[in-house]
Amino acid sequence: MKSKKYEMEIGGEKLTAEFNDLAENAHGSVIVKLGDTAVLATAVMSKGEKDSDYFPLSVEYEERFYASGQILGSRFVRREGRPSDEAILSGRIVDRTIRPLFDDSLRNEVQVVVTVLSLDKYDPDILGVVAASLALGTSEIPWKGPVGAVRIGKKRDSDEFIVNPTYEQRNLSSHLQTGGAEVSEEAGDYEMDLIACGKDGTINMIEVGANEAGEETLMKALEKANEVIGKLQKFQEGIIKEIGKEKVAIKETEVPEELKKAFEEKVLSKIGSIMGEAGKHKIYALEDEWMKVLDETDTEADNKIARKLFHDAINDFVHKITLEEDKRIDGRGFDELRPLFAKAGGISSVLHGSGIFYRGGTHILSVLTLGAPGDSQVIDGMESEMKKRYMHHYNFPPFSVGETGRVGGQNRRMIGHGALAEKALLPVIPSKESFPYTIRIVSEALSSNGSTSMGSVCGSSLALMDAGVPIKKPVAGIASGLMLGGSKHKVLTDIQGPEDEHGDMDFKVAGTRDGVTAVQMDVKVNGIPLPILKEAFEKANKARMKILDVIEEEIKEPRKQLSPKAPRIISIKIKPDQIGMVIGTGGKVINEIKENTGAEIDIEEDGTIYITGEAIGAEKAKALIEEIVKVFKEGDKAVGEVVRVADFGAIVKLGPKSDGLVHVSEIAPFRVDRTETYLKVGMKVPIIIKGIDDKGRLKLSIKDADPNFIQKK
Secondary structure, X not given: OOEEEEEEEEOOEEEEEEEEOOOOOOOEEEEEEEOOEEEXXXXXXXXXXXXXXXXXXXEEEEXXXXXXXXXXXXOOOOOOOOOOHHHHHHHHHHHHHHHHHOOOXXXXXXXXXXXXEEOOOOOHHHHHHHHHHHHHHHOOOOOOOOOEEEEEEEEOOOOXXXXXXXXXXXXXXXXXXXXXXXXXXXXXXXXXXXXXXXEOOEEEEEEEEEEEEOHHHHHHHHHHHHHHHHHHHHHHHHHHHHHOOOOOOOOOOOXXXXXXXXXXXXXXXXXXXHOOOOHHHHHHHHHHHHHHHHHHOOOOOOHHHHHHHXXXXXXXXXXXXXXXXXXXXXXXXXXXXXXXXXXXXXXXOOOOXXXXXXXXXXXXXXXXXXXXXXXXXXXXXXXXXXEEOEXXXXXXXXXXXXXXXXXXXXXXXXXXXXXXXXXXXXXXXXXOOOOOOEEEEEEEEEEOOXXXXXXXXXXXXXHHHHHOOOOOOOOEEEEEEXXXXXXXXXXXXXOOHHHXXXXXXXXXXXXXXXXXXXXXXXXXXXXXXXXXXXXXXXXXXXXXXXXXXXXXXXXXXXXXXXXXOOOEEEEEEOOHHHHXXXXXXXXXXXXXXXXXXXXXXXXXXXXXXXXXXXXXXXXXXXXXXXXXXXXXXXXXXXXXXXXXXXXXXXXXXXEOOEEEEEEHHHOOOOOOOOHXXXXXXXXXXXXXXXXXXXXOOEEEEOOOOOOOHHHHO
């Protein structure tokens, strides 16, 4: 086995890059380790070009159960199945980082596969980016890397940033992680979890979960990230210089002169017509017109070249009017939001909560459902085993952009958008102790013209408050864009269709009035300088306040009462050693309670019991459980049932697990010769606890509870 290793120190830990012949048929491969967490990244480029209008890049992030030393999977299928949401999100981080550094004219298929080989105290997602960068950088695949990647953490009461925090250090940040477990009051200790990637002093990918962090704190974290990224870039450049292969030259696409001429004569002069709020629809119409012109001409150029010519012209036009003419496609000011609309509820009384949010042509319906603690999602994955009690799911049907297509299922984009909105709202979700419900929100993107993910954050805030979920405060989100050209730049607040598709940055920021809860940034250029990101943060903050004004004008705080259709949860606490009494042999007792009351019952290890159902059934279940676990003491009064009659007295049952003896002398205030003369099996009798013997047996009295009871009978 041939092997060559390179090492560097990062955040007090040794990072190792090992190049060997394990995957020798891949065009580039490397194993990167940080501590005992290791990933293998491979990169392969197809020999021929794909007949495609776009660059065919695929990034796969493969989890392996053996990496965590466990045999996982379902009971019947003990192997990896479809990618988990966590794997998809990690793969998206790699994809969003490396994609902007490819030449968009490349038509050879490129596939990058990141496989997690071992899992220790560090999250492998950061290593996945570094490994992919080295695999591509040392291969013959044309790519403008390398890039660095780092995670920065911070605790609220500390000024120190943690470089690549471990799982243990991030333990209190479960409220910042998509897929996090229980939201707890302790979670507030961890302020921020930031991932940044980039090169040459710029940032090209950001992913942040924060507990209302200030923009200044985030900028300082990015400055720290830039320092680490610079060291990683220098480390990789040395490796690539030593063992990197010569890059394959990209085949230049020649645009026939007659095609250029036809475009200039028939279409170029009409590009100005795309101005206006419906810009993206006008672009589609103009592109259709161009393809029709192409069919009617004698040019032999294929459609791929013609479409690229068209979109390059649109891109140039959008940048020109922004940078040179200080205009936006739809005529708005650079910091101006599109018309906003917010509505809490109103869809149907059947729903537990709903919210409708409009921002221009982006229209979101968010619907909330409350369930029992047992309705939480069980996460049994390579990185974690937990229960997830707050979920946000996102749907993007084709009609939202006026198209036809496949309906149903989830794609990577939908999972990513749902995860971002979920992350944005997690810090304000109440703790399980104060609100034990499982919460599921589904955001339907019913009309899309820019940042449906941030619209989903706003719609979900409305739905939460409409449902009466006691969130700490509402959250809003906004997407900003950027046009770069030479030394000029313009930050655009609330980007819509063409500005998103043809702009250079998609910068999403969500938060409350007091701070940021989530950030996500994608770019189409090599990277964004920090001063521009600071400007974007400032503009996003102002826009967020305006959106929160609109949300709070509609509903200022959560409704005082839950929807009548929502289940009710009653919580009680028993001693842990009483749990077995409530469950019963083989679950017999608890199943009988469920069947008789219609309530769902969830029991925690500490003895906390959550009873979920309609009010009457839940109260009945509570009473039954309290009867089972009730511990009687001397002087207590109760009503019991006679279950056995004997010469010496009667056995009276007080509850499912409690009974005691009424001695013949304690039946009445007069002499009783024969017990059966006065007491019968099944009779309900009042009793008082006269004492408890050293074996825990109850001594009962009827005459002291009611001296006249026997005479009444």
